């Protein structure tokens with residue numbers, strides 16, 4: 001039996017493992033996609049203390065190596081259930097894995113939000129994308145659109161402007177939520193066009209995306225030819241399967257105190273899946289450490 005099983009291998013989960021292992025506990029991290037989580041999609045991280053500039057993938061690689069060097073065990077699999085058997089937590093996975101632990105930390109992050117317009121789902125992978133770092137190279141020399149006004153959209157637009165012929169940055173307001181410095185840098189780019197006060201209302205193309213229709217606040221429509229659309233309108237949590245163990249708010253985020261404890265003894269939450277006001281790399285790491293230390297205290301009290 002493990003001391004702690006951590007569900008999710010993003011910055012919150014990996015930091016939790018680091019703290020747990022350094023406190024002398026055993027830890028298994030189960031990740032369904034890629035260790036590093038959402039941060040691997042960031043071309044550049046320039047707001048993590050002590051690191052001036054680093055790519056998201058390098059940061060994730062470094063954190064993973066650091067965690068493995070402390071003795072973390074890792075499984076690439078999807079957790080499908082957490083069952084309680086007295087104080088024992090039994091974690092089941094899609095590929096038939098069954099693991100036991102004294103404590104569990106849920107650090108499942110959040111998945112990209114979709115626009116919810118017609119044909120979006122069927123064009124995913126055929127022009128509709130959610131990750132410029134992963135898919136941007138497919139659109140080299142082509143016109144693309146990015147939708148959103150947060151740091152993800154701004155960073156995506158910046159990255160794509162280096163290789164794409166034109167980047168339309170579509171945002172539903174006239175000002176951006178993301179960093180002013182990034183907005184200024186994008187304004188300087190000749191091949192970036194801001195399409196403000198506008199929403200994407202239609203997607204065109206039979207089997208591959210060929211264009212989008214944007215509609216502004218006055219109801220004026222404009223058709224723009226693009227080969228790629230990068231949707232960067234935030235994320236939503238995926239906590240549904242844990243609903244019996246933890247309280248979820250209306251948006252599906254897990255309720256907990258600052259100590260990351262949930263209503264179930266020995267079950268903790270950390271990172272973007274948790275209800276909180278600031279979702280940043282720094283706060284994910286902070287959550288990971290808080291949850292791990294709370295889990296260690298819980299185990300010591302058994």
Ligand code: NAP
Nearest residue numbers: 042045046148149150151152153172173177232233234279
């Ligand atoms: P975000 O900050 O929540 O921004 C989402 C954007 O999408 C907002 O501008 C929002 O518009 C827009 N939006 C939401 N729903 C929409 C819809 N249905 N249709 C059209 N537009 C919609 O999300 P994010 O950019 O993914 O960033 C998430 C967090 O990670 C943020 O705290 C961000 O600062 C952080 N982050 C950090 C880095 C880094 O370098 N460290 C990189 C990326 C992200 P409104 O403004 O109108 O609400």
